Amino acid sequence: MIKEKKIKVKSSKDILDVALSESHKGKYILRLYITGATVRSVDAIKNIKKICEEYLEGRYELEVIDLYQKPYLAKDEQIIAAPTLIKKLPLPFRRIIGDLSNKEKVLLGLDLREIKKK
Amino acid sequence: MKKVESKLVSTNLLKSPTGIQGFDEITGGGLPMGRPTLVCGSAGCGKTLFGIEFLVRGATQFNEPGVFMSFEETNEEITKNVASLGFDLDYLVKHKKLALDHVHIERSEIEETGEYDLEGLFIRLGYAIDSIGAKRVVLDTIESLFAGLPNQLILRAELRRLFRWLKEKGVTAIITGERGEETLTRQGLEEYVSDCVILLDHRVTEQTSTRRLRVVKYRGSMHGTNEYPFLIDEDGFSVLPVTSLGLNHSVSNDRVSSGITSLDKMFEGKGYYRGSTILISGTAGVGKTSLAAHFSEAACKRGERVLYFCFEESPSQLMRNMLSIGIKLEPWVNKGLLQFQATRPTFYGLEMHLAKTHKLVNDFKPNIVILDPINTFVIGDKEVEVKTMLMRLVDFLKSNQITALFTNLTSGVNELEHTDVSISSLIDTWILLRDIELSGERNRGMYILKSRGMAHSNQIREFNLTNHGVELSNVYVGPSGVLTGSARIAQEAIENAEVLTRKQDIERKKREIERKRKAVEAQIESLQANFESDVSEAVKMINIERDTINQLEQDKIEMAESRKADIIKKKNRNPKK
Numbered sequence: 001m002i003k004e005k006k007i008k009v010k011s012s013k014d015i016l017d018v019a020l021s022e023s024h025k026g027k028y029i030l031r032l033y034i035t036g037a038t039v040r041s042v043d044a045i046k047n048i049k050k051i052c053e054e055y056l057e058g059r060y061e062l063e064v065i066d067l068y069q070k071p072y073l074a075k076d077e078q079i080i081a082a083p084t085l086i087k088k089l090p091l092p093f094r095r096i097i098g099d100l101s102n103k104e105k106v107l108l109g110l111d112l113r114e115i116k117k118k
Numbered sequence: 119m120k121k122v123e124s125k126l127v128s129t130n131l132l133k134s135p136t137g138i139q140g141f142d143e144i145t146g147g148g149l150p151m152g153r154p155t156l157v158c159g160s161a162g163c164g165k166t167l168f169g170i171e172f173l174v175r176g177a178t179q180f181n182e183p184g185v186f187m188s189f190e191e192t193n194e195e196i197t198k199n200v201a202s203l204g205f206d207l208d209y210l211v212k213h214k215k216l217a218l219d220h221v222h223i224e225r226s227e228i229e230e231t232g233e234y235d236l237e238g239l240f241i242r243l244g245y246a247i248d249s250i251g252a253k254r255v256v257l258d259t260i261e262s263l264f265a266g267l268p269n270q271l272i273l274r275a276e277l278r279r280l281f282r283w284l285k286e287k288g289v290t291a292i293i294t295g296e297r298g299e300e301t302l303t304r305q306g307l308e309e310y311v312s313d314c315v316i317l318l319d320h321r322v323t324e325q326t327s328t329r330r331l332r333v334v335k336y337r338g339s340m341h342g343t344n345e346y347p348f349l350i351d352e353d354g355f356s357v358l359p360v361t362s363l364g365l366n367h368s369v370s371n372d373r374v375s376s377g378i379t380s381l382d383k384m385f386e387g388k389g390y391y392r393g394s395t396i397l398i399s400g401t402a403g404v405g406k407t408s409l410a411a412h413f414s415e416a417a418c419k420r421g422e423r424v425l426y427f428c429f430e431e432s433p434s435q436l437m438r439n440m441l442s443i444g445i446k447l448e449p450w451v452n453k454g455l456l457q458f459q460a461t462r463p464t465f466y467g468l469e470m471h472l473a474k475t476h477k478l479v480n481d482f483k484p485n486i487v488i489l490d491p492i493n494t495f496v497i498g499d500k501e502v503e504v505k506t507m508l509m510r511l512v513d514f515l516k517s518n519q520i521t522a523l524f525t526n527l528t529s530g531v532n533e534l535e536h537t538d539v540s541i542s543s544l545i546d547t548w549i550l551l552r553d554i555e556l557s558g559e560r561n562r563g564m565y566i567l568k569s570r571g572m573a574h575s576n577q578i579r580e581f582n583l584t585n586h587g588v589e590l591s592n593v594y595v596g597p598s599g600v601l602t603g604s605a606r607i608a609q610e611a612i613e614n615a616e617v618l619t620r621k622q623d624i625e626r627k628k629r630e631i632e633r634k635r636k637a638v639e640a641q642i643e644s645l646q647a648n649f650e651s652d653v654s655e656a657v658k659m660i661n662i663e664r665d666t667i668n669q670l671e672q673d674k675i676e677m678a679e680s681r682k683a684d685i686i687k688k689k690n691r692n693p694k695k
């Protein structure tokens with residue numbers, strides 16, 4: 001029931017491109033905190049993966065953490081709701097709560113909407 | 119009453135003692151064990167402190183570690199805030215007696231993107247509880263979640279789950295909530311927490327504030343239903359169950375001296391009863407405080423402890439003034455036997471005064487408490503309140519066998535026997551001081567209006583303040599009325615003169631009698647002398663006569679012998695003579 005997943009996707013497609021985009025918008029460091037293998041947890045993982053691959057391909061780092069495994073992180077990371085996606089970088093720091101099914105809002109939270117429009 | 123309550127408690131409901139002074143008494147043992155309790159009240163009424171003290175006392179006195187989850191203040195702020203009350207949270211945290219967790223919710227950082235729950239909070243709290251084996255939990259103020267999380271439906275469902283979860287965990291929890299407009303809490307938390315609800319209140323009436331506590335609801339337990347005043351001071355929270363304790367206090371037959379020998383004489387020569395309540399009332403400047411000071415000094419000399427509340431003078435002013443009549447109070451203050459408490463009655467509300475008095479009495483443990491004067495409490499239209507307050511105070515002091523002395527300033531001559539706060543029925547010994555205006559002078563008179571349980575004097579005494587204290591003298595009561603002061607002295611002089619002349623008269627008469635007696639005696643003597651000389655003369659004559667008779671007889675016998683006549687007849691005749 002309890003799984004700990006660490007997904008690190010690194011692109012090696014175009015190093016220059018990555019370097020450029022990183023210097024522009026910075027690399028995305030995301031943490032997804034879930035509580036066991038609930039429907040919401042599974043949904044959240046599915047949804048964030050999809051969004052990341054669609055919009056942040058090659059410039060994101062996503063870590064999925066099960067709070068049941070590391071309960072002390074709930075205090076350290078100020079988590080109350082589950083699932084919670086934390087955008088550590090680029091700034092501003094943001095928490096996105098819920099199963100991430102509302103794609104528009106997730107994009108808003110990740111500051112990706114404007115980028116897309118551009 | 120208390121016994122019955124605790125019996126009920128033991129069979130019905132386990133309680134978790136808070137260690138908060140007085141609170142456990144009104145709830146019959148504390149908060150319901152293993153259940154959540156809602157503590158609500160408006161801003162600044164002491165909710166957080168109540169929670170903190172519950173945890174700190176639990177950790178230090180009952181060996182029950184606790185978790186404090188704050189939704190408003192940071193851990194550093196809380197630690198700093200309660201350090202002034204002597205709570206060392208850092209120490210407790212270090213020794214795993216306490217866990218602090220600050221839940222920080224920043225609305226601008228949060229984006230809702232679909233379904234979620236508060237499992238994160240549960241995990242967090244559960245982790246904190248398990249890490250120190252906590253038995254107590256405080257959530258302060260969980261309503262902040264409503265500001266941070268927009269989805270109310272989820273939040274309410276999760277809160278309901280949270281309280282159920284807390285019950286399952288078996289922790290005794292306090293949930294604080296801000297007072298709402300019409301509901302007890304702004305978000306209606308009372309719906310979820312229904313076992314025990316405590317309302318804190320901070321009210322300001324006539325510019326004086328009073329904190330009060332009320333147990334609104336306590337399922338499965340008897341509890342005090344009144345509003346109880348409480349204090350937050352350097353020792354933390356203290357609730358004062360100050361309702362009338364009934365009239366079953368034990369009494370003492372001990373007597374305590376009033377400090378004035380002549381006044382003691384008016385009370386059967388022994389003074390007041392220990393543990394009784396004494397009221398000294400009178401108009402301005404009649405020496406009420408002086409009597410109180412005498413009483414204090416005498417008590418200190420006996421080695422007793424005196425707590426002196428002065429509401430009009432500062433302690434140093436009072437001591438200086440008393441020095442002028444020869445009462446030295448300062449040494450006793452330095453020795454720690456006498457403690458002054460000087461506050462303006464307006465400084466805080468009545469309940470607060472009562473609460474403060476309770477606390478000071480409990481701390482100082484005096485034998486004698488003096489309130490000088492009590493009528494300053496009456497500001498505005500609060501006579502009834504003042505009376506109930508004093509009644510509670512008197513009950514409290516009596517149950518502790520403390521002799522209480524109140525002074526009361528009466529406003530006019532007409533109302534002398536009517537105390538402003540009409541507490542005479544509470545008073546055991548009532549001394550009235552009054553000024554007597556006579557022939558251009560104002561003198562002090564004193565009498566005992568009542569003194570329960572003793573044959574006290576019914577005399578009016580004149581009350582003098584001398585440089586060695588208070589002196590009482592008998593007033594002159596004569597055909598011309600009651601005289602005091604110089605009039606009394608003049609009258610006494612007149613009387614003394616009269617007595618003197620009378621005495622001289624008597625002396626004179628005595629001397630006269632003596633003289634007469636002597637004259638009579640002399641007369642008697644001369645008469646006696648005369649009589650004696652007469653007697654001796656008569657005896658002489660009688661002897662001569664007898665001799666003559668004898669001679670004649672002899673002659674006759676000789677004659678008869680010579681004629682040879684009968685001699686026997688004459689011999690018979692002789693013895694008859």
